[in-house]
Amino acid sequence: MKHLVSALATGALALAALSSQAQTTISFGPRLGANLSKFSYSGNTTSLAETSSKFGVQVGGTLNVSFGKFAFQPSLLFTQKGAKLTGSQADVGGGYITNVSASATPRLNYLELPLNVVYTAGGDHGFQLFAGPYVALGVGGGGDYRVVLDSNDPVYSDYNGDYPGSLTVEYGDRQNDNSSAGTGTVLGAPTLTLTARRFDAGLNGGIGYRLGPVQAQVGYSLGLVNFVPKDSNGEDTGTKAYHRGFQLAATYFLTTK
Numbered sequence: 001m002k003h004l005v006s007a008l009a010t011g012a013l014a015l016a017a018l019s020s021q022a023q024t025t026i027s028f029g030p031r032l033g034a035n036l037s038k039f040s041y042s043g044n045t046t047s048l049a050e051t052s053s054k055f056g057v058q059v060g061g062t063l064n065v066s067f068g069k070f071a072f073q074p075s076l077l078f079t080q081k082g083a084k085l086t087g088s089q090a091d092v093g094g095g096y097i098t099n100v101s102a103s104a105t106p107r108l109n110y111l112e113l114p115l116n117v118v119y120t121a122g123g124d125h126g127f128q129l130f131a132g133p134y135v136a137l138g139v140g141g142g143g144d145y146r147v148v149l150d151s152n153d154p155v156y157s158d159y160n161g162d163y164p165g166s167l168t169v170e171y172g173d174r175q176n177d178n179s180s181a182g183t184g185t186v187l188g189a190p191t192l193t194l195t196a197r198r199f200d201a202g203l204n205g206g207i208g209y210r211l212g213p214v215q216a217q218v219g220y221s222l223g224l225v226n227f228v229p230k231d232s233n234g235e236d237t238g239t240k241a242y243h244r245g246f247q248l249a250a251t252y253f254l255t256t257k
Contacts (some may be wrong), residue, residue, distance in 0.1 A: 056080025
């Protein structure tokens with residue numbers, strides 16, 4: 001019994017020492033950054049499925065709860081995701097050639113909550129590794145589109161030219177009737193309305209560096225939720241699309257306790 005009490009006392013002292021070495025600190029600060037995002041398609045892709053990256057902003061705040069070299073960093077962010085979509089189509093018949101090329105640059109705005117675990121080599125300074133899940137809700141968006149028609153067919157030649165326009169974004173589980181190709185323009189042009197599922201979620205991770213109150217991080221975001229809704233009849237379209245992107249962000253932690 002004497003040895004057991006002694007061992008328990010020694011263990012309690014050791015736990016106390018570890019607790020003091022890994023003292024919890026809490027800080028909060030504004031976060032500002034940028035996204036370089038695109039879409040990843042699978043299944044039945046559309047004529048505008050060729051994508052390239054698009055820049056967007058990221059702004060919000062980050063809470064830092066640190067335990068020695070590890071920290072839990074949830075953030076609340078306004079973030080813009082999107083892509084540049086391009087495609088073309090040629091129709092040859094009756095000795096005539098009709099070429100249609102189209103591009104669209106949708107921008108989807110989200111309120112996003114990343115929940116990252118961060119390892120910092122020096123505790124409050126040094127090289128960082130981070131990873132964690134995120135959830136997001138769509139809160140609007142916009143963009144633009146452009147259609148170019150070039151034809152020697154008398155039926156279409158009067159419409160030759162460049163047709164630019166604006167693109168709106170809405171959120172729902174079904175495609176809006178205005179989202180079907182060809183609405184309001186000619187020959188399968190991109191439509192004025194893009195419908196996307198409101199909820200998004202996925203994983204992110206990356207590296208960073210912290211120097212005092214300043215933290216800079218570069219990360220990659222892997223969306224795991226298909227944001228393509230069902231068609232206007234409630235049927236699965238067979239197309240799946242996911243968000244992908246890189247982020248560069250800086251945070252300045254203001255308060256510590």
